[in-house]
Amino acid sequence: MDLPRTASAVVIGGGVVGCSIAYNLARRGLTDVVVVERETVGSGTTSKAAGGIRVQFPTETEIRFSLEAIRVFERFEDEFGVDPGYKKIGYLFLVSEPEQLRAFEKRIALQTKLGADVRVITPADAQKLVAALRVDDLIAAVWGPGDGLAGPAEVTAGFARRARELGVKIVEGVRVESLERTNGRMSGVTTTAGAIASPLVINAAGPSAARIGRLAGVTLAVHPRRRHIFFTEPFPAIAGPVPLTTDVATGFYFRKELEQVLLSPGDVEDIGQDFDVPMDWSKVEEAVHKAIRRVPIIGDARIAGGWAGLRPLTPDDHAIIGWAPGVEGFFVAVGFGGHGFQHSPATGRYVAEWLLDGKPSLDLSLFDPGRFDRSGVRADKAPDAE
C-alpha cells in the first residue's frame, strides 16, 4: 500500500491500543486515519499478553475500563465478525498476609459498589476451585468469577479489520523516524516510507512510547519491564478449566491453556530495551520453584516452551492518556503495563470521544500525562516492582 501523504490523524503503533483507537475514531466518523506500524499488526507486546481480563483494579476509572472491556468482549463476534475466544474462567488471588487481605478488602468494597462480583473466600473454598492448590499457609483467597480471558491476536485483528473496512489505512513495515512541528504544534510524521502531514499525532507505541515522546521533546514515564511466561506439555493431572490463579506472596501465576498449564514467575526486570526481548531460560527455575511451592503436582509436569515480553510500566502503575504537555496536537495513550490488552476497548472509546467531542464521557484525570511533574515523582523514576 502507498503511504498516504495526508491524514486527519496518524496513530503510531498497530498494537491492540492503536488499532482500538483507530477503529473507534473511524466508527465515530473520522475515517481519514493512518496507523503506522513498524512490524505487523499486533506483533508488539500485544502478542505476548496472557489475555487476562479482571475487574479487580484499585481505582474507579480502571474498574470502569474493565467493565467496558467485558461488555465489548461479550458481543465482540457480532460487532467485529471475529470470535475473540472470550471465557469467564475467573481470577483467583491467594492471600497469605493480613496486610494484603486488608488492601484487597478496601478494593473489593469499591469493585462491588460499581457492580463487579468479587468475594473473599476461605482457603478451603479456593481448593474447591483448584484442587491441586496447597492452601495450608493461606489466610484467604479473593475470587472474581466474572473475570476471564480472551485472545489478544483475535481482538487486535478484529479492531484492525473493522477499522480498515471503515476507511482507516494501516501501513505495516514502516517506522516513524521523526515528528514534525510547525509553529510549535504537530504537523505530521516522517517515516521510513516518506512523510505524512497531519495536525494530530497519537502515540500508541507500547514499550517504545518514551522513545516516541522524545522525538517531540516530551518525557513520558513509560518503563518497559520484561516478564516471562512458560507452558508445560499437556498435563491432565490438573483438570481444567482453572481460573487465572495468582500467589500474591510471590507474584507467581498460572492457568490452563487447553491441555497445557501456562505459568509465570511474575518477574519484573529492566533489560534496557524497548523492543527486542531475549529469553532468559534461567527464569524457568524461578517459575518452577514458585509453582511447586503452591501447586506441588506441577513438579511432575515438563516445561515445553515459553516466551518473554515487555510490560510498559509507569511509576504509579496507571496508564498515561491525554494531550502531551507542551506540544499541541500530540496525544498519548501509553504506559498500560500488564493490563493494556483488557483496557484497549475502553481506551479506544474514550480517546475517540476526547478527540472528537472535546472531552471524554468518563473522567480520565487518573491518567493525566502531567501528573508526575506535579507530584514530584520524576517521570524517569523506575516503577516499583509489582
Ligand SMILES: Cc1cc2nc3c(=O)[nH]c(=O)nc-3n(C[C@H](O)[C@H](O)[C@H](O)COP(=O)(O)OP(=O)(O)OC[C@H]3O[C@@H](n4cnc5c(N)ncnc54)[C@H](O)[C@@H]3O)c2cc1C
Ligand atoms: C508476559 C506479558 C503478559 C501480559 N498479560 C496481559 C494480560 O493478561 N492482560 C492484559 O490486559 N495485558 C497483558 N499484558 C500487557 C499487554 O500486552 C500490553 O499492555 C498491551 O499489549 C499494550 O498494547 P500496545 O498496543 O500499547 O503496545 P504494542 O502491542 O507493543 O503496540 C505498539 C506498536 O508500536 C509499534 N511501534 C513502536 N515504535 C514504532 C515506530 N517508531 N514506528 C512505527 N511503529 C512503532 C510496535 O511495533 C508495536 O507493534 C501482558 C504483557 C506481557 C509482556
